[in-house]
Amino acid sequence: MRSCLRLYSSVSQPKSHVQFALRRPLFLPTTLKLFSTAAAASNQTSFAFSYLVNSCGLSPESALFVSNRVTFETSARPDAVVNVFKSHGFSQSQIAGIIRKWPPMILASPERTLLPKLKYLRSVGFSGSDLVQMITFSPYFLTRSLEKHLIPNFSRLRDFLGCDKSAVTAIRRSPRILLQGFEATVDVIMWLVKYHFRKLMTSYDHLEKVVEKTKGMGFDDPSAAKFAVAMLPVMGMSESMWERKLDAYSRWGWSKDDAMSAFVKRPWCMTLSEEKISAVMGFFVKEMGLESSFLLRHPTLMSLSLEKRICPRCMVFKHLSSHGLMKTKFCLTTLLTISDKDFLVKFVTPHIGEAPELLDIYREKKHMAMGALVP
Template sequence: MHSVFLCDRLFPIRKIAIDSTPPLVFLRKNPLFLRCISSKSSPTSQHSLTVSCLINSSGLYTETATSASVITPISSKSSSNQDSYTVSYLINSCGLSPETAISASEKLHFETPEKPDSVIRLLRNHGFSKTQIAILVRKRPVLLLAHPEKTILPKLEFFQSIGVSRTDLARTLSLDPTLLTRSLENQIVPNYNFLKSVLQSNQKVVAAMRRTSWLFLQDHTKNLVPNIAVLRELGVPESCIILLLAHYPEAILQKHEQFSEIVTEVKKMGFDPLKSTFVLALHAISGKGSELRWNRCYEAYKKWGWSKDDILSAFRKHPHCMILSEKKITAAMDFFVNNMGWQSTMIARCPVVLFFSLEKRIIPRCSVIQVLSSKGLMKKDLSLSTVLLPVEKSFLDRFVTKYEEELPELLSVYQGKVDILEL
C-alpha cells in the first residue's frame, strides 16, 4: 500500500490508501475517483454501492458511472456534497453533459434549486428552448445565480419593447449570453440610443442586432463613431451608412485603423463613395478570412475563363460576387455554360445572377426560354438580365401567359411538373 494525496474537482480527498492489486484508471478529463479499501464489504457489493453513489449524487449515466467506479473516494466533506448537488442539477435540469456540468460547477455552487429554477422558469416563459437554455448555461453558468426579476427580466423586456421577437432574442442571447451580464442603464440603453440615432428606426436596430450582439457590448467611441466619421467625410450617403451598419455591422465595427486602411483600398479600386457598391466592397474585403475568400473566388472564376479584368469588372458591379462559395459559383456557371450554352463572360457582365437560387429561379426560367426557343417563339440571344432579373409576375406575363394558347404545358414546365424533354 502507498499513501497518495490528491485534490479532485468533485470530491476533495485528503489522504487515501490504494490497493496495489487493481490499477488506477484515469478517465479522460473526468474527475478521478478512488476505490475505498474495506475488508468488511465484498468487491461486488462495494462496486454496486459506488456505481449507485455516482449516479445519484453526480448524475452520471450508468455506463459512465460504471467506468468511473474503478476508483472512488474514501470520504468527502460538505463542500463535496454541495458540488455533487450542483453537478447533478446542471445535468438533470439544464441538459449539460456530465463533463460540462463538472466544469461549470467550478464557477457556481448552490444547495437548493430555488434560485436556478426561477431563472430557468423565466427563460422558458420568454421562449427559450431546452437546447438554448443548455447553451446559455454552458457559456455563462453564473447566470443561474442571478436575480431573475431584477437582473434578467428588465433586459428581456427592453429588447422586446424595441421590436426584438422572442425567437430572435432567445437565439441571440443563447449564442452570446454576455449581454445579460451587462448593465441595462449604463451600457445597453446608451448603446441603443446611439444606434437609433444613426439607423433612424427600431427596425434597423433590430436587423443589426440579429447579425451581432456586439453592437450593445462595445464602447462605440473607440471604433464605430470614428469609422462613421470617415465615411461621412468622404461623402458617403446616410442611406449607405445605414445599409452597412444594419446589414453588415461586423465590417464597420472593425478597429479604426484597420477600417481606414480598407476604405483607402476600396477608393483605389475605383469605387464611387456616393454609390452603395462602395460600402458593399468594404464589407466584401473586411474580416479575418477576406483574403482567403478573395483568392478562392478568383481561382473559381479563372477556371471558367474569366480574365483578371473580367473578375475586377464583376467585382465593381456586384462586390459580393467575391464572397460566394466555390460550390455556388461552380453550380451556376456549369448550368449557364454547359446547359444553356452561354459564354461565361456574359455572367461577368451581369454577376448578380450568380446570387439567384438555381432550383427556384434559374432552372425554371431557363427551362421556359429553352422551350420557347425550340419552338421558334423566342430568339436565342436573350440577355441574362431580361430572363432572370424581372420579378416573377413580370416574367410570367412576358414568357408564359403570353404563349398559353400555343403551349398550354408551359406553366407546368415552369413549375417543374413537366420535363422540357417531353415537349
Template structure:
C-alpha cells in the first residue's frame, strides 16, 4: 500500500511553469484607460442581478463577486446551480459556495458533476458530500485527474484503505484540497526522521489531519523542535497532540496561558509538566483557567500544584461536571461517606452512569436530597 502512495504522489507532479512573457510595452497612459464597453457594463449588471435573484447574495456581495466573474446569459450558471441542487445543497448552502467561489458559476457542469461523482464513488455521499462542499468549496476547483484522484490515492495508500482515506477527508476536507507535496509529505518525512513510528503517523493523518494545515506562524519543523525540547517522546501519541497544540497558537497566546497559570503559583516548569501530561490543557481559555483554578483551590482547598499533576481534571466541563459533582462530594464528605479529598480525581472522572449509581443513588438513604441537589446544579428538573 505504501507503494501505491508513492505512485499516487508521482502523479502529483508540479505543472510546468508558463513561458516568461515579454515585458509590457510602455504605452501612453491615455491609451491604457479604455472606457468599459456598454456590453461589459451590461454583463456586469446582469451578473449582479442574477447573483441576487438566483443565488441569494446581498447586493453588496453580488457587486463584489461581479468583479471576479461576469456572464451575459443564465445558461451556464443555471446548469451549475442545478448540479448543486441535485446533490442536496440547500439555497443557503449554494449561496455560501457561490459567495466564496463566484467563478464556480462559469465552470463546466459536466466537470463539476464528474468531481462529485468521483467523491461519491469513494464513499463520500449524501449529507457528508454536502458538508464537504460547504466546508471547502475550493475542492471543486481542483483538477479531477491531476489532483483529486492522485491525492485520494496517496491518502489511501498511506492509510492502507479507501475507507480510512474517506474518514480523514471527512475530519478535515482541506487534506483533499491541498497539494500533498507542499505540506503533508514534507511534514510526514520530518516525523519519520525524528523517530515517530509509522502507525503513529497514520494515526495523526487519520484522526488529526488538521495538524498539518493549521494557519499558524509556527512552522511544522519548529513545532517538532519545541515538542522535543519539552521532553515529549516521539514514540508516544502525546508528542503528536503537542504538535497540534503548539501549531495552533502563536507565542503571545502561549505566554498568556502561562501567565494565567502563573497567577496561581505555577512556574513555567509546572506548566510544561501539565502540558506533557495532557497537551489539551493549554487549549483552555484564560477565563476557563481562572474559573476552574478558583473552584479547585478556593472552594475545594486543593494545592494549586496538585492540579499541575492532574490537568485532565481542569479540562472537564465546569457547569456539567465539576460544579454539580463538587456539591455532591461536599455533602458526602460532610456526612463521612467520603473520607478525603484525595479521591476527588476519580470522583470527577467516572462516567455519568457509574457516578449516579455509586455516589448518588447508593447514598440517598443517608442523604435524601442528594439527587435533587445534583439535578439542580446540573440545571435539570428536580425529581419529585
C-alpha cells in the first residue's frame, strides 16, 4: 500500500488531487471488508445465504459465518426449525441469535431433537418465557441428549432439593446447572463444609455480601465449582493481606488486573502464601527462563507442588532438551499436569537406554524409590 501511494504521489498531478488520494486509504478497510464479504457470499450456496438473511434476519456477515458451517438447498428443514421456535414464543431476533451461536441448529430435527426436549422442560415446570431466556442464553441445551443428560441432571437436582419447583427455580437462576450438572458444585460445597466450616459459620447478611463481592470480581455463576473456591480468599483475607498477595505478584511483573484475571481463571492463586508465589515465580523465571506472563496464561501451574511436581519434572525436561532427546514438540503445561504414571511413560522410561541418569534426576527431586519409577 505504501509503495502504491509513493508511486501515485510521484505522478505530476494537482496538489489537491494528491492530498485527496493520500486521504482515501483511511476509508479503504471498510470498503474492502464490504467487497470481501460480498465476494465470499457470492461463492456460497446462494440459497442458504439468502435464506439466512431474508428469512432469519441474520446480517450478511453472520449469514456468511453460518453458511460456511452448514449447507442446505431447500427451506423445508430450516422452515420447520424456525416454526418450532416461533410457536414457543421466540422472536426473530432471538432465533437469529440462536443460529449465530449454534449454526447446526438450523438443520436440527424438530421431531427428534427440539420438540421432545421442549415438551419435557415444560412438563417439569418451566414456563414459555423461562425456555426462551434459557435457550437464547445457551442454545447448547438442545444439543444434549434428553435421556442421557437433561432428564438425569434434572432428576438428580430435584432429588437433592426436594421437588420440581425448587429445581426449576435453581436452574432458572443458573441455567448452567442443567447443562453441566451440579455434582461438581455440590462436591465443592461439601468440601467447604467439611474443611472450612468455621468460615461458613457467619450471618446470612455477611455471607450474602461475600457472594455479591465474589460476583463483582468476575465470578458471574454462583453454581460453578470455582465460585465456592473463590469465596474462601474473599471472606478469609483482610484487605491488607489481599494487597500483600497482589504485591507478591507485582514483584514479578504482574499488574493488579493481571492478578485478578488469574484469580478468575484459577481462584487458588490468591490462597497461596507470599512465599509460595515467590518460589514458583522464581523457579519458572530464573530456572526455566520463562516470562512471568507464561504463568498468567496458565495460572493452574501456580498451585502445583514445587518440590514434588514442578521441579522434578522440569529437571527431566531440561536434561532431555540439553541432550537433544526431545524429538517432538509438546506443551509444558501438559508435562506438568498429566498424572505421574503418564509422565513416566512419556518422558522417562522411553529414554532410559540413552539417558539412564534420568532415574537419578527424577528420584533425587521426588524422593521416590527406584522400583516405583519404572513399571
